[in-house]
Amino acid sequence: MAGNITFTMIKPDAVAAGNIGGILNMITEAGFTIKALKMTRLSRDIAGKFYEIHKERPFYEELVEFMSSGPIVAAVLEKENAVEDFRTLIGATNPADAAPGTIRARYAKNVGENAVHGADSDENAAREGSFHFSQYEMF
Ligand code: IDP
Numbered sequence: 001m002a003g004n005i006t007f008t009m010i011k012p013d014a015v016a017a018g019n020i021g022g023i024l025n026m027i028t029e030a031g032f033t034i035k036a037l038k039m040t041r042l043s044r045d046i047a048g049k050f051y052e053i054h055k056e057r058p059f060y061e062e063l064v065e066f067m068s069s070g071p072i073v074a075a076v077l078e079k080e081n082a083v084e085d086f087r088t089l090i091g092a093t094n095p096a097d098a099a100p101g102t103i104r105a106r107y108a109k110n111v112g113e114n115a116v117h118g119a120d121s122d123e124n125a126a127r128e129g130s131f132h133f134s135q136y137e138m139f
């Protein structure tokens with residue numbers, strides 16, 4: 001059975017462009033409840049650990065560089081079928097392929113600077129949530 005928790009980050013491009021409020025509004029309008037939320041900045045080391053699963057991919061260094069280039073907003077979200085529904089809400093990785101009305105269609109700049117992260121499985125949502133938040137920061 002699908003779980004009800006997912007994990008997201010508003011990436012440095014979207015924070016710098018002033019889109020935190022617009023993106024959080026799209027998320028809550030789509031029926032997600034915010035269980036944890038913080039603005040922070042990832043060091044290269046922490047960004048590298050977070051994206052360890054992509055270590056062998058050609059864009060890994062670029063991704064780590066970008067994700068540590070400025071502040072981000074991390075959040076744990078709750079909704080029925082959270083992981084899949086959130087992936088639908090954010091749209092395809094490349095905004096050129098993202099469906100109209102999705103967060104990436106509206107806010108992403110390109111395939112790398114694509115406004116938001118969304119966990120891709122229940123296991124990764126749990127891992128990523130506890131990577132960024134202690135149990136006392138999740139409500
Ligand atoms: P996802 O974020 O849609 O799950 P992934 O394939 O898991 O996409 O890639 C993780 C992140 O790595 C993307 O969101 C994007 O920021 C970056 N990325 C993916 N593909 C490329 C690429 O071809 N060039 C540069 N960055 C990329």
Ligand code: MG
Nearest residue numbers: 117118119120
């Ligand atoms: Mg992914």
